[in-house]
Structure formats: structure tokens, C-alpha cells
Amino acid sequence: MEGVPRLGVALVLDRDPAAAAPHCPHGPTLLFAKIRQGKEEGRRFYACSACRERKDCRFFQWEDEKVSEASLLAQEKYNRSRQPSLSHAQNAERYKEFAVLPLSERKFCQECQQLLLPPEWGGHSGHRVLGEISVAQLRRPSQLLRPLENKKTNAQYLFADRSCRFLLDLIVAHNFNRVLCIGTPRLHELIKLQSSQVPKNPIRSLLLDIDFRYSQFYTEEEFCHYNMFNHYFFGGEAAHDTCQKFLQRDEGKGVILVADPPFGGLVETLAFTFKQLMAIWKQTGHADAAKKELPVIWIFPYFFELRILDIFPNFRMLDYQVDYDNHALYKHGKSGRKQSPVRIFTNLSPHSIVLPVEEGYRFCCICQRYVSSENQHCEACNACTSKDGRRWRHCFLCQTCVKPSWVHCPVCKRCALPSHSCKNADPGCFVCGAADHKRTACPNLRAATTVCRGGQKLNQKKNKVNANVRRNGRKAKTARRRKKKSKKLLA
Template sequence: MAGGRRSGVALLLDGPPGAPAPHCPHGPALLFAKIRQGKEEGRRFYACSACRERKDCGFFQWEDEKVSEARLLAQEKYNRSQQPFFSHAQNVERYKEFVILPLLERKFCQECQQLLLPPEWSRHSGHQVLSKVSFAQLRRPSQLLSPLENKKTNAQYLFAERSCQFLLDLIVAHGFKRVLCVGTPRLHELIKLQASQEQENPIRSLLLDIDFRYSQFCTEEEFCHYNMFNHYFFGGEAARDVCQKFLQQHKDKRIVMVADPPFGGLVEALAFTFKQLVAMWKQTGCADAASKELPIFWIFPYFFESRILEFFPSFRMLDYQVDYDNHALYKHGKTGRKQSPVRIFTNLSPHLIVLPVEEGYRFCCICQRYVSSENQHCEICNSCTSKDGRRWRHCLLCKMCVKPSWVHCCICDRCALPSHPCKNADARCFICGAADHKRTACPDLHTATRVCRGGQKLKQKKKIVKASVVKNSKKAKTAKRRKKKGKKASWLK
């Protein structure tokens, strides 16, 4: 069981053996349990693997619930209805027809996010359609498609050109010839673009992504519709075989996996999936495959370091700041707390990875790795200790380096923000006032939510009534003013 030490909801990776998990439109659901004071409490339940919010995917089922045949059939029917209209094979054929069209006839519907063939134009006449789609745009579909924006499901924060090129240069420098791109469409298309320009021994790439729109631009050997939260191939065994073949072929050529999951995703689920992909790679039949590690670059915020190391102890975090084109905060070059918190976690030795000096990175001779310029070496810790790009300071009482904004709290006996709530303070539930649980675990949460929503509706009604009174008052004043003007005009006559 993952997350047993915390209160709230925990993901159970050691589910009942042999019992298949129920499916929602995003594949097999995950098993969860409520945890209170480190102990499992109440009934276990299944929920969607990809969506953290019920409004995005409403699937819910108790583990011990007896589901009727009618409900199972209804769920299967609903799951089928949520799948894409065209299959991957059909999209490949459509793309072949699309590329031979004259430039004026190559159109893309920005509302439906779909390449259009001439017979389909009339059905999209009222939509916003982009004309004259060039081959350059087709080769960079991440710039043509609108990024998905749900932070907890399938958020697409696309690598900035700087970070994307750095990753590609890193892949080339280490001699990798195959790249398994898990949720990194922009890196995948950059590799394909470079491969088209190379005559001999180009780098090959396979994209695993939950965004099926990319199947319009990639062959079945280049893209698999995939959910990284439950290791699910939507294309079934055929798609799984494509991935297996890609991992196993060319045993003499090096392969690397680059993963950029949504930052709101569960680390436990992601770690479990990545281990499944590593297991697929180990089935290569090589004599030394079991003793080697699959090289991995896992891109995630630095504050998840302890959670990632819990599942992959051999990983190390690099100081390199990954930035994104379509994210307001995750930008390189900012200072202080505004710097990008996204880092690269890898099982490769950090001293083998050269970070660009022109971007403010330097080599620490003691640590034998590249660090950010502000990450000063602490002689007491004997390490470059900063995680967020700022210069940290050593606390003699804590016997470790801490963030520059933190101070040592004598009550908590640790460093924290000056405004932090001390452990001896009365921390109580905001709803019922009890001290043994938080608001999210309160038994009165449902009632409080209903009352809150009722209050919100009442406020909305009051606003509507108030707006109506103001509107009628304005009308009365206008009518009075007009009447007064009318009397004045008759008197002048």
C-alpha cells in the first residue's frame, strides 16, 4: 500500500490478486482506500486513473460492490462512445490523402482539432478553419494543436525550444539511438525532424501519449495511445507489441526513456508504470539485461524528490531548470522563487551530464557535477545543497542547509517559514472543530458542502434581485427626467 503514513486517500498498488479492475474511458481504474492516522479505514473503492476530479471522469465503484450485468453493459457502451471517431489506422490513411492535396486544399479545423479532407469541408463550415497547412506545420503538430489544459489529467505544458534542444543534445552526446518518449510530443517531433535530415543511423523515437490527436501525424510504429497512470495501451495487444518491439530491437544500440508526466499526477502510479516499462525492456533476451538499468530522464518538480527517490533510489536530481512555452511560471532566467521548479531526475551519473555554462551553470569540483551558479557548496554538508536555484544557508541546529527564507523555530525544533503553524498549536477541522482530522476527512463535509452551495445560490439570487432593482431604479429615473423635459418644452411653447 502506498501512502500509508499519511491521512487522506491512498493508492493501493497491491490490489486483490486475480481480480481484474473495472474500466472507465481511460482504461483500468485504480484502487484507493481512505487512510486515517496511518490506518486504512472504510471500504476500498475504484476510481479513474487519469482524472483526479470526479467532474472530469465520474467513474466510481466500491471494491466489494456487486455490479449487475445491465450496469456492466451500460458502462462498456459508454466507454466505447468516449473513444475517438477514427481509429489510428484510419488516421494514417487520412494523412496520406491529406499530404498529396494542393496547399490551398490542406485545411485544419481548430475547433475539432482535426485535419480535413475536401468532402468534410461542408460539415465544418461554421468552425474556425486554418487553411494552407504547410509541411513544416505537419512536421511540428504540437504547434498546430491546441494544448490540453487540465492540470490534473492531461495537461500539456510543452517544452520550450531551449529545453527541448538540451534534451536532444544530451541524447546525442550519450550515444542513444532509440528514445521512448512518454508524454513528450515536442521532443518526439524534434527527433523525427532531425532523423529526416540524417542520411545514416538516425535516432528513432516512439511516442506514448494519452492525447490521441497525435495519431493524425504519426504512423502506428511512431505513436501509441497510452495512459501512463495505469500502463494501459488503448490499442490493445497490437499497440503493446509495437512498444515491446521498439524496446527489444537493435540490442547493440542504446535506448533511453524520457518522461514528462502531468505534475498533478500520483507519483506512486507513475513509478509503478515506469517499472512496468523497464520490465518490458528487460525481456530483450540479452545476457546482461537483468544487471543493467534502463536509462531514464523523469521530468518533474524538485519538491517531489523524496517521493521519487522512495521508488527509484538510484535516481539523482539535476540542477537543470526545464521550462515550458505555454506556462506562465515555468520559465528559465527568472530569479528568486519565480524560477522554474521543474528538474530532471535520472539514473545516469550526474558527472556525465554537462549543463550549459552560458545559461548560468558551473562545475563543482568537490561534488563532481554541474550545479546552478547560486548553488554554493556547503563545507559542513559537503554538498551543493540548493534545490530551487537560490543560495541556501546552513542551520547549525537542524544540521542541514535550508531555504534562505526559513528561520529556526524553537517550538517545532526545525526550520520553517516565519508564518508557519507550530506543531503545538491547536490544529482543528474547519467544519466541525474536532482536532483528530482535517476538513477533507470530516464526516460532515457533505452537509457543509450542500449548505455552502445553498448559500452560494442564495447569494446569486440576491445579486440578481439587486441588479433588477438597480435596473428598474435607473429606468424610473430616466422616465422621470424625460417627463420633466417634456413639461419644460411645453411651457416654453
């Protein structure tokens, strides 16, 4: 791999705060830089915070680009056109009207994903419409709405009932009375459902989600249209104030943040957002707030552990496997590599979190925490080292525990899969270019932040687009020539 240029795209978090970022339909954009061998190269550019691919959001602007007034107005007009046709307040009023209708007149359009009032039925006559929407269905909108499926932007993998109830039991066991739900609509509705059944000392919940469809079912005090990748409230100051009051109520006591972001999201961007919310919580004015930290549960795959703990060193990863109803792979109870890789990262003490014994979890007296049944304590590492639910083994040459399918390679001088290629086994660090460590252990990781395959893929995509343009141009030219020839023959 020596001599091969290492290309990538890095997220720039330390940009000039005085320079306002341009907006796309998803709010303020993020600043990126192209890098080669760990060094910034070329022009910086702004791109969408929520969408990782240009086909999902077309916005692109060079940092130093002089944008004309006409272009700014056109972009502003485009951004407005991509916003919902009804405001949250209007949807809340519609819900009040819908809730008092007789059961026979409560309808929901599955194609438009919209609650229908009687005067609107005619406009949806050719659509698939559900009738007799019950109160129970209105209280569980995540089961009524069709999940969004873009895994890099707004993927809605909804908690299975097992995981959802475990989270709620954890919240109750730790005496939290307010939950800030970020991208967790199913937990939000379960909290509301239980609170309606047990009105004494109810747990309150505020849902922050990019899916505006939930505004049809919740008031402005229960839901905020929110982009977790840039900490942007689409409802403006009013929505921001709602979140602030929720976090700071009772001097910030009894509140916890629970987030389940799309797994294709940038870790550094999400961490930056959570730090913003932590800072809001600290502004309670209470004397102890500066010394303490907002309790957080961040749900993410276990292979992001090093990156998350690098940003939040006091977080710990639990062995609990989070599973989802509508994901084919992320299921608890499967064996081997088919187990769900999704875990809980939290700043709560692992010792205080009891994992269900009936599901195979056990308490390790040495580590003083619950672990999965196959996660055996390693005397050499003095820890329960497994990350993926399988029993790992200790390699005395690497001086660490490794996956059971790995073997020590004398050529690479490290453990790897038996089928690995020694020639390409050690490509080195994709951040700084050094060959003695990997990207995750790079001391320059924070400076370069997220390095992805964007550079090479961007060039490939550009070449593909140019080839299509040339091909379409040749087709158009041939069509014009034939048309001209046929006119001459007719004349």
C-alpha cells in the first residue's frame, strides 16, 4: 500500500463561529474538508448535515464561494418548498377535530401518511385508506406510520417491545421522571401510554425527531421537529425554548437523555449535538449542575466503541443487545455473528444497571457489572472482554483478547481472520499515513475527525455522471440528425 495516496473527507468542527453556515432543507449545513495523508488539501465545502449522499439532498457550496443574491433567494425558495405544508400548530388543531369524530369517520391515508378529516376524503378516493382508527392506534403512531428507510439519514428501526420495556424499566429503576427522547418514537409513546394508565407521579417525555409526521399526534409540548445532526429545531426559538424548559425543570433533576441515531450518522456530529444539550441542561443555575453531568443513554453498534469513548471517556458500553421489530438482522437471541450488534453507551454506572437474567445475562463479581453469558472473564486482561456476544480468547502475543475466529499471523504480527491477505493486512493509518497504528488509535483522530471513503467515491460518481451526460448528448445529437433527415425526405 506504500505510495498509494490516502484520500478522504473530514468534518470540520472547529470552524469560525462568526461565519454562519448556509442552510439546506435540513437546516444549517456542515463544513467538510478534503484530506490527503492526514493533511487538509484543496477547498473546504458545505454539505447537508443529515444526508450523506447527494441524491438525498443536492446542496453543495464551496466555503469561499461568492454566492449571488439571486442564488440565495432561489435556495431559500427551494428550502421553503421542501418544508411540510401544515405547521405543527395546525396539525395539533386537526388532531383535536379528529379525536372527537365517531369511530366510523376516523380515517388514515396510508399513501399520504395523513389523518383525514371528512371534508378531505374526496381528495384521497383512489388511495389506500384505513378506517375506524381507534384510540389505541392513535396512542401508538409508530405502528400506524410507515417507517422511513434511509439508513444514513432518517432510518426508523423501531425498538422491539423487549428492548423498549427494558429501557423503560431502567428509567423507572433509576427514578427518572423526565425523558428526552431523541429519535426514539416507540419509547416516547410507551412512556405516554404507561403514564396515562398510572396518573400518579407520571413520567413525562419530549420527543425530538426529524420525522414531522409525528406532529399529527403530539402537541408542541410533546414533540419538536428536530435534526440531531446539527442541533437544529425547525420550529425556531419556540421549539428550542420547549426543550430548554424540559431539561431545566426542577433545577435539572430527574431528567435523562435517550438517543437512537441512524447508524450511518457521523459519531462526531452526534457527540457535538449531545454536548450542546448537556450544556443547556447545565444552565439551570443550580450550584451542583456544573459538577454533574446529564445522564445519557446512547444506542449505537458496538464497533463504534473506541470512537465514542474517545469523545466521552466516562461512558461505558453495556452488553445488553438492543433489537428492532423492522430490521432483519438486529435481532436478539440469534447465535454467532447474527446477533444484534447494537449496544447501550451510557454515563450511568454499569454496576447499577441490572440486565435480565432470564435472557442469559449474568453478574460478574470481579467486573461488578452484568455481562452476556458467553462473555467470560479473562484473567490476563482482568476484564470481561467480549464485544459481540461470543466468547473471545486471549492472544498472549498480541496481549489482548480477540474474536474466536481470528488467529495470530506471524507475517502481520497481529491476529486476523485466517483468510486475510498478508500483503494488504496492514494498510496503516488512513488519517496520518503512518504504518505503525490504525485509524482508531491515531493521535490525530480528533483533528481529522471523520475520515471516510468520500474522496474516491466522489471521483467515481463524478466520472459516472460525466459519462452519462456524454452518452445522453450523443443520443440527442443522433435524434436531431434523424429528424432533420426525415424532414428532407418528406419535402
